[in-house]
Amino acid sequence: MKAIEMTKQKLYFLSGTMCTPLLWNAVVAELTQFDCIFIDTTPATSFDEIAVLLDDILEENAFVVAFSMGAYAAMHFAVSHPKRIQKMIVIAASANGLSAKELQLRKNTIDFLEKHKYKGISTARALQFLHPKNHQNNELIQVIKDMDADLGKEVLIRQLKATSLRIDLTQKLQQVQTRIHVIAATEDALVKIDDVKYTQQNIPKATITVLKNCGHMIPLEMPNLVRESMLRFFLKY
Template sequence: MKKPTLYFLSGTMCTPLLWEFVCAELTQFDCIFIDTTSATSFAEIDTLLDATLEENTFVVAFSMGAYAAMHFAVSNPDRIQKMMVIAASATSLSAKELQLRKSTIDFLEKHNYKGISTTRALQFLHPKNHQNNVLIQVIKNMDSDLGKEVLIRQLKATSQRVDLTQKLQKIQTRIHIIASKEDALVNIEDVQHTQKQLPKATSTFLKNCGHMIPLEMPDLVRSAIINFF
């Protein structure tokens, strides 16, 4: 009997390593990782997803990848049967975040890039994991594998985000949201606002976890996948 397929979409500067701990014991599914690092816009990601996803498919998406999945679902309301949205909202980026990204791009274009610093990597993790060298190294390895050009391209491609919350009401996709109340990168109020626009959506809100939920709480994510899909 053919296993059900799960398509995984990752965040900025993330590779399949993001899902390594989740998928290691997720043998009842065929896990397919979609690489969006070559895309220069969400429209290009839409085209890639259109060519890759099956009909009535299952999608697990994290951070920027989760926004991309929601962006695709708005234009293709019947294409994704079920979608798990992790560490993401459907809102646009704040002016502060946009300015930070612009400054980062300007700096990268003028200087050598030596890879993500430990200080920056720790911003993605909950303080309880700041001594977890395994998780820190995974973040550094993903960044190293992709490199400076991908970082610049992804920052440029994914910064201009429209607010999708109202449009999400029209889709048929069943959605489960997983988010952390202590995520330093994604405002939990934005996630809750997204949830309120989706009366049929279910959700899991975490404590003692940072932004990198698939790395920090892989057992919880795996259990949620099994229960939801």
Template sequence: MQKVYVISGTMCTVDLWQYVFPKLKNILPVHIDIIPANSFEEINQMILNHIKEPATIIGFSLGGFSAMNFATHHPEKVKKLVIVAANTDGLNESEIQLRKSTIDFLEKHTYKGISQARIQQFLHPDNHRNSEIISVIKKMDADLGKDVLLRQLRATSTRLDISQKVLSLNTPIFFIAAENDALVNLKKLKEFVNKSEKGTCIMIKNCGHMIPLEKPEELASILNFTIN
């Protein structure tokens, strides 16, 4: 069994991977919980606490950005990166503004849980009424709650563009992206991969941002291929 380290995204627990992990072959996933972190420096330390020798790291969304950022600081600890639904250039302007307004709102109001509109931003239109996927997203959000949401938004919304640093890595990077992801700029991602000597981009059709929940079988199949 090959051990791999897995990092989830904003307001995501290990539940995010519940349909993926059982389909992995000869792979032992170790989930790194970055929820308590107050900065990317603390995230780097949390990853460092788990990894003792060069490892394969799988990261989803914020976890993907965190994995790449970790690799730029500790390249000797990374054998391979698998980046799911994330880019190297941080957040787009509209997402940054949304997060700022969310922080302002949460500081003054009671948090009633993730809205249906926000959930739909994460999903392909085919899944806007998928009760199973929606229930997982709502459960993760409810399990973590307002304090975690505020901490994660404050700690991780200022994401500098790390493209040049990632390009200089001598590490194989597999980007797994969805064609209908509203949060990742696919044009920029493809441009980045074209510049990269070690980068590969694998596209998933009919899928939004939540690849591990929307296309778990396809994702597991890709992971089995890229890791083994």
């Protein structure tokens, strides 16, 4: 008799600004327990459009792994669809809106990009996403540059415009029924650890893993830990 093939649990991945599935390569390389699906949000022009996209793609009681901007988008979706995502891992993100300083920086960046030729992300900028211990890791730096090059200037401008309008979701997240695990780094130069902890503390039953010696690019810098966290969280019933 022919063996019956078991259907694998789908695991949906949402990446951050100017990130492609390359971000997850080391994480999913040995993740054979799941059917990994990478959701492309780059065509979207707002978080509402991303929510429509997720509504079309996600199955009921979905399992989601989301990073940075993608994590905020997933939380935004969970607020308006409180029963749709069963379990979610949020990486390097808080539910806060952007500060006035960050909004101004984004506006300045958009203005510059619209008037000048884009030569790709600089090494100096790429290093801001990594922990100092990885500043000599040319492989990680190249992954960041390759993702940026794959997407290009048009996508960068669209993503910066689409994801700048962020309301504080903290209070609304108290109503969601999604089980959430948060992964954050104390030395993340882009997302303050106190903001991440505040988000986690305001989500019912949410748990957290806090990393040291890691920057913002947690899936690149500590892929084994991310994979192990995913296995524990998603396979535990």
